[in-house]
Amino acid sequence: xxxxxxxxxxxxxxxxxxxxxxxxxxxxxxxxxxxxxxxxxxxxxxxxxxxxxxxxxxxxxxxxxxxxxxxxxxxxxxxxxxxxxxxxxxxxxxxx
Numbered sequence: 902x903x904x905x906x907x908x909x910x911x912x913x914x915x916x917x918x919x920x921x922x923x924x925x926x927x928x929x930x931x932x933x934x935x936x937x938x939x940x941x942x943x944x945x946x947x948x949x950x951x952x953x954x955x956x957x958x959x960x961x962x963x964x965x966x967x968x969x970x971x972x973x974x975x976x977x978x979x980x981x982x983x984x985x986x987x988x989x990x991x992x993x994x995x996x997x
Contacts, residue, residue: 905929907947909960925961933959953978953985 908927913920931937932951935944951958956967970978978985 905946905948907952907960909963909965924963930960950984 906927907925907930908923909925911921911924929946932945932947935946937944947958947960952967954967954970958965958967
């Protein structure tokens with residue numbers, strides 16, 4: 902998210918029978934019901950503030966629930982409490 906772009910990967914669970922790979926390529930992603938063709942308003946894109954553990958998001962018509970994050974993201978959230986709601990930080994801390 903450093904450059905406001907997102908990519909989404911599918912990770913296969915152990916012995917799941919399905920492979921892993923990219924679902925959505927790296928780019929800025931519009932929030933649902935947004936269009937770049939709107940003349941009078943600027944479209945809304947996803948930002949890091951939308952992508953927290955427990956969030957439900959829709960990207961390119963795929964619906965996701967964020968269930969975890971990596972250690973770097975967890976540290977960023979813990980070191981930036983003013984950017985995230987308290988319940989979000991509690992959820993992240995339970996991952997440890």
